[in-house]
Amino acid sequence: MDKKELILNAMQELLREEKGATCSVSDIARRAGIGKGSIYYYFKSKDEIFDAVVERTYSQIIDKCKVIVEKSQLDSISKLMLLFQSYITSTVESSIDEYLHQQFNASIHQKSLAEILTSLSPIIAEIFQQGVEEGIFKCEYTLEVSEIILSVFTFLLDPGIFSWNKEEKKRKLEALSLILERSLMAPKGSFDFFIRDF
Amino acid sequence: MDKKELILNAMQELLREEKGATCSVSDIARRAGIGKGSIYYYFKSKDEIFDAVVERTYSQIIDKCKVIVEKSQLDSISKLMLLFQSYITSTVESSIDEYLHQQFNASIHQKSLAEILTSLSPIIAEIFQQGVEEGIFKCEYTLEVSEIILSVFTFLLDPGIFSWNKEEKKRKLEALSLILERSLMAPKGSFDFFIRDF
Numbered sequence: 001m002d003k004k005e006l007i008l009n010a011m012q013e014l015l016r017e018e019k020g021a022t023c024s025v026s027d028i029a030r031r032a033g034i035g036k037g038s039i040y041y042y043f044k045s046k047d048e049i050f051d052a053v054v055e056r057t058y059s060q061i062i063d064k065c066k067v068i069v070e071k072s073q074l075d076s077i078s079k080l081m082l083l084f085q086s087y088i089t090s091t092v093e094s095s096i097d098e099y100l101h102q103q104f105n106a107s108i109h110q111k112s113l114a115e116i117l118t119s120l121s122p123i124i125a126e127i128f129q130q131g132v133e134e135g136i137f138k139c140e141y142t143l144e145v146s147e148i149i150l151s152v153f154t155f156l157l158d159p160g161i162f163s164w165n166k167e168e169k170k171r172k173l174e175a176l177s178l179i180l181e182r183s184l185m186a187p188k189g190s191f192d193f194f195i196r197d198f
Numbered sequence: 199m200d201k202k203e204l205i206l207n208a209m210q211e212l213l214r215e216e217k218g219a220t221c222s223v224s225d226i227a228r229r230a231g232i233g234k235g236s237i238y239y240y241f242k243s244k245d246e247i248f249d250a251v252v253e254r255t256y257s258q259i260i261d262k263c264k265v266i267v268e269k270s271q272l273d274s275i276s277k278l279m280l281l282f283q284s285y286i287t288s289t290v291e292s293s294i295d296e297y298l299h300q301q302f303n304a305s306i307h308q309k310s311l312a313e314i315l316t317s318l319s320p321i322i323a324e325i326f327q328q329g330v331e332e333g334i335f336k337c338e339y340t341l342e343v344s345e346i347i348l349s350v351f352t353f354l355l356d357p358g359i360f361s362w363n364k365e366e367k368k369r370k371l372e373a374l375s376l377i378l379e380r381s382l383m384a385p386k387g388s389f390d391f392f393i394r395d396f
Contacts, residue, residue: 106305114359144373148350155353156345161312175342182380 004042006032008056011049012096020099025049047108054100054112061090062119069123076131077186081193083124087153101160113154121146128184138185145183152176170195202240204230206254209247210294218297223247245306252298252310259288260317267321274329275384279391281322285351299358311352319344326382336383343381350374368393 001009010032014023025046029036043049068082092100100109124146131137139145155161156172164172177191184190199207208230212221223244227234241247266280290298298307322344329335337343353359354370362370375389382388 103305106308107301110304110308110359113353117354118360139376141369141373141376144370145377147354147370148346148373148377151349151354152346155311156315156349161308162316171339172342172345175339175346178337178339179343179346179377179381182383183377185380 003032003034003038004052006034007039007042007049008053011046011053012093015053015095015099016093018095020050020095021102050099050105051108051111053096054108055115057092057096058112058116058119061087061092062116062123064090065120065123069127076127076134076136077190079127079130080124080191083127084193087120109160113158117147117150117154121150124150131184131186136186136190139183145180149176149180201230201232201236202250204232205237205240205247206251209244209251210291213251213293213297214291216293218248218293219300248297248303249306249309251294252306253313255290255294256310256314256317259285259290260314260321262288263318263321267325274325274332274334275388277325277328278322278389281325282391285318307358311356315345315348315352319348322348329382329384334384334388337381343378347374347378 007028010028011023013031014020014027019027023046025039026036028046028049029039032039039049043052064086065083068086069079072079072082074082099105100112121143125143128137128139128142128146132139132142152172157164157169173194177194180186180191180194181188205226208226209221211229212218212225217225221244223237224234226244226247227237230237237247241250262284263281266284267277270277270280272280297303298310319341323341326335326337326340326344330337330340350370355362355367371392375392378384378389378392379386
């Protein structure tokens, strides 16, 4: 394993032990079994290490989504359903998620939301485009529609930013499935799985 | 003027002079012409003072929007147009905006975005509802649709989070006007003003 991975694993372990807020770069070095100087060769600060831990976590989720889209020979709506299920069941480890939602990490949090949006939107747009070619969707703004839908998932539905109750969340997902259906001029009920599976 | 206002004005002045990052609570007290102890009676920290400056700024914008909606006897689409124009021309003072977009203020920034969304969405939903009663819109999720649209304005179109070029921004607004038109089942071209006026 390369040193960078060792450092990220060490921080992730410390987070699991709830030492995220208190651990220092020295603690991370000790846990990784390498010198403090080596860490500074890769990362400028503890914040940068955490940033990389978050990025690695989200990359794994996005890679999983990519595999689904590329592998399957399914029609567009089934692909979207699979992607949605994969996304909502890819739980970010709770120790990382909690630390990410601490006030002092707001900047890393915001950056990570933006990264998910920019990485996932072309993948979803490609499936929308497939639907257009299948003749079941009608839309000239597939990339933009997927960005708008992802803004809702990453921002409006982020429990660290808003605290909606169950009923409010349900209504937002119903609205989202309706908006997507009407925006893509898709068959009625195409996105009912938003509500069923959430 | 009450002391709280004096404190906020003092910090706003220091921001204008680009002393936001360096000024201390003592500096703010000196500028406000009051004792440092008095400040701590109202605010716990410099961050809290800045938070209140931001909140005051956004409240003024939202109040302006409310006045438009309550005063005018216009139909729903004209009201939405006025509201949109008022929102995009309400420039947050650039000194406040720049400081707000500093990394270390990400948490206050995020909170302010959430506040705009929750304050503005019922106002917009009311106009959508008026449109439903006028018989030009058809939608059972007026509040949720306005929250979704506002997620795009506050998050996806925030220049501090994403850096879209002019063409990308234009396409997002075109998509947004199309999505809103289809979501509300509004007459074709109802929201062309998004693109015209931005």
